[in-house]
Amino acid sequence: MGSRRVLGNDPFQRGAAERAPAAPPVPVTAEPPTSKEVGGLKARADEARGRPAPPKKGTTRAPPKRKAPTGPAPRADVAKPPPVPSSTADRKRTPTPLPPPPVPIAASVVPEPPPRVGQSPAASPSPAPPPRAEAATESLRGPLADVGGEPAPAPPRPSVPTLTWTPLPEPSSPPARQPSPEREREASVEARDASAGAGALVETLRQAPGVLAEAWSAIEAAIRAIRAGLGTAGGEQLDVYGRDARLSEAVAPLVDFLYSRWFRVEVDGAANVPAGGALLVANHAGALPLDGPMLHEALRRERPELPEARWLAEDQVFYAPLLGTLFNRLGAVRASPDSATRLLGEGRPVLIFPEGIQGIGKPFRDRYRLQRFGRGGFVKLALRTRKPILPVAIMGAEETLPLLGKLPGGPLGVPYLPVTGPLPLPAKWRIRIGEPLAVPPGAKETDSSVVESMVEATRSTIEHMLRGLLGARGGVFLG
């Protein structure tokens, strides 16, 4: 045991070692002394850290407080914990030492000392993890339950810890298992066709607890989405714009997972969106533009009473093989004044990315630098239809799928093939929806100076909101 514990030179452990002289006398069991002897070097990994210590005196109490901040950092669950000692950071810090000993490790290490000394530690860890697991499963149930309808607002915060704990669910399996039957029912429907041969593995994954199961149903949804995008499995209930409500439902686990777990999207200002149609004009980013579907999902969750929004996709995306087809089935409409007018006439919020391909085609080093705002078509549209323009800033899309390079896309009929990560990175997203822009009285779409100044106003407002969001951001992934 002792030898296994020498996993690194944790500063915290070293501190404990310095104090070691004081410790030996106290230990009643054989256990603690051995660990001490093996050394101040040894550090029984973070997991056991602190666990054996508490039993002894108050001395051990002090070090954790001092060193705790440095402790988690090297473990690098997240990039930059120090800058903002926000509540999240605090929360993370405290759990870090505690939860790791959850069940399996606690079983191997703590049980021995507990007989008498370990009472307190044994007691404290065991209550700690279960609540977290339950929280996870509950927040899980939320998104899954609301697949069809209203967004049961899953607590936004818990998601942060859960992310750091992704490996944990295994131990906490017993409590997490309850929700699986319901989920199974839902998942099996769309899974049936997708997962023919993978039988046993699929079954285990589906019954897996918590986040893992959620991730699996997201993968199944992704498979379904890809098949729809390939044009081999079209639905039968489409509206004239090409949105397939059934497919959207089937893909919901994926969207839910990306939205609430992976990107942890936070929306601010959704109340600004008026009923009766509006143009939401946003910055555009990411090698593959996920900002459209995410903003769409944000409105669906935050403003379920509004008619379903649609986002306008530039031709290069709309007619990209697979992606364009899939986006169309999920609610993208090819960007054209005609389509937008029709959508606005139906009272829908219309999501517009005036940067178009320039926004998603800019290199990563130019992130959050707004490109040319088209030719002001959205302003003309707003003036013609008398609908308000709402500037929207989206933070996080840039880092999610950074554009690392471009390959020629000729044979596929796309301007270029983006080179990016294999999977979207879990950058933290924040969406801020601003207030409607003021329209000069009597403004006409034919007045180019008015159009230009309104384009500029929209652009600078978005830029300003972006700066605000970026300034307040603690870390790309932490948010």
Place this chain on the structure above:
Amino acid sequence: MGQQRGRSLRVAITGPTSEFGALLLPKLLAEPRLAQLVTFGPRPVTGARLVHHRVDLTRWDVESELESALSETPVDLLYHLAFLHGRTRGAAFAHELEVIGTLHTLAAAVRAGVRHVVVPSTTTVYGARAGNPVLLSESAPLHGCPGSRFVTDRVEVERQLETFRRDHPGVGLTVLRFAPVLGPTVDNPGTRYFRRPLVPTLLGFDPLWQAVHEEDARELLLRLLDAPVSGTFNVVSEDVLPLSSMIRLAGTRPLPLPPPVARGMLRALNSAGITATPGTLLDYLHYSWVADGTRARTTLGFQPRFGVREAAASVRS
């Protein structure tokens, strides 16, 4: 119109054996109000109250033939249905029949004093293009499909009809742009496409299609007997389907090919003389071409009994 009382309908049809002709003729002959039916076509058709004139619309002197026949037995309504629906007997012949034939027919109709002309067209004349709006209205430009004989001729016919409408405001003209007409009996490029055992499509694309069931198409043509409204109308299903779903409903399977492969194969087959399908026709498998049927619904009262799903499924038999 005075057609309401007794046997008062005097109707003429060009191309009674064409796709729409074959669809319309039996119902028209069964129409109790029919007083006189005049047909013009290369193959004879028979029926009560029917006078058939054997004409070849590609002949240079066909115009006077048509005119004298129409003057002998005056008609109120002329269905100009003489368009090819099968595989072509050569592009030059097809062009003569469809484009020049329409020219002759319209000129003869004016001189013989026909009051109203009905001409079927197709929504393919809009072209399947990246720039298409969500719903193509009747005023959308007709881009057609460069390279496709079938579509190009229809676009040219449409141009002539437009000119005719401008030059002869006194003659009513109804142009019906049909979405692919599908059904158990019709035979046209659309039904042939959906009756293949493996239907080639483009991998990564699943454009939106519309269709009209043959019953609904016939119903609308007949409806014009009573209420011949001038204008151009999209005759389409209210709903749309992705191509892959239509193929599945039609009882076959899609064969998705990567677009470059599909184009290459088609080019090879064409140059080998096995097929004569222009590569540009693949655009209809690539981009959506969805037409807005609102005008036909509100103005003509077109209410299809069958949706696009039923239309696609009707190809099966």
